[in-house]
Amino acid sequence: MVPVDDTALAVTDTGGSGTPVVYLNGSYSTQKAWRQVIADLGPDFRHITYDERARGKSKRSADYSFDAVIRDLDVVLRTRGVDRPLLVGWSYGALLGVLWAARHPDRVAGVVGVDGPFPMGWTEEADLERVRKLFRRLRFVLPLAVPFGLAARMSAAQHAEIQVESHALHAALGPTLGGLTVPVRYVIAQGDHTGDAGGEMDQARASLDPLLVRNPNLQVSARVASNHEKILAKDSPAVAGAVRELAAAVGREVG
Template identity: 65%
Template structure:
């Protein structure tokens, strides 16, 4: 098989420009959605594992990685960015793979565009649990204010965006409220959603809290057979894409194989 040749470019969207990379080729398209403050390099092991049988599309969100800043970092803006990237690449249907915040984006975008989704792979994200109310909002704001001096160090590692601590916090607050209201969306999903779940603690979440977050998915699994846990892996949330990338790749392969089987059955 001929190896795909990747192209990278800046895609103008609204008041910003997104750094997009597309490997091209005729394989099943996969679009990767990053964590809240991450960039595309976190996907490199998954992409290498899957290889040229797939068409890999990655992009940095606003003020992350090589993308430009914006006046709008809202969840809706992030959803518009997915639309823009898929339009620019000419992709009609794709496997949507998201990690953390990217998983939340993936299930929301799929809910709005069910006819364009081959399958969703949620990497330790998109679970119906979140801090809500003013007390929860203030807890998040305090956390990011304490972390503000670490952000310049975290940015080169893909762990922070080119935003203020308050902007980081507002993204997190919005995401928590969307997570808390997620159960009905997952229960009505008409497309396959495969979860790869980590174990242990997370930055800002103890082992006990993260166990409760992941357990919040259990009722949804009982109600909707299209939603399954593809794998539970030993690494934690932050290290999953580096240490257990094969489990993510396997979930992508399973999504593509299920779609192929459905096409053959219908045909």
């Protein structure tokens, strides 16, 4: 366990001299989500995974803000002695990888974004209240979903505020992606997110297209048939391929 602020994070590090890859989880998922990707990449890479606050085996906290998530990544990298890793993030983790890289371009070799991040998010209060209402309805179900990596050990209101903050960060992401100086490889799903209404995921994915033209550091490594939730399970080879492609592009190929 790695202590940080008022909590402690469960961290797994395979060690070795290979290219370090740090995996960043979805909003409520755990490090278990990366098992197939890690198996596909094999021992030529050093794999570092961890559970965020109140997820998996990590401890609860009084702070689940995105700033706390940034601090957690800082601490994991420092305590594991990792220099310029590849950051591989899915969904919320992809947002974390890009924003951390924008803040620390000299401390990261590159980012693989798995179905994210996209420069689109809800900012209208009616949409945000819809998020809060959904989690209020799910408040009795959330504890049952924790063992499956579909919820965290926190209140329904805390779950909702993570999503509200995430939408605000995505909505403001365009300038950050447009000015990013580190290489990013996207693996983009084609299917809808569960609960997607009116093709929202298609719109979010399409919002990336103008930035791909403007910033050559942003490239799509693969488009796959699975949906947002199943991409790591069904298309892990494509994610592993993007990691290898990025490692080669930055001159850190080891296998």
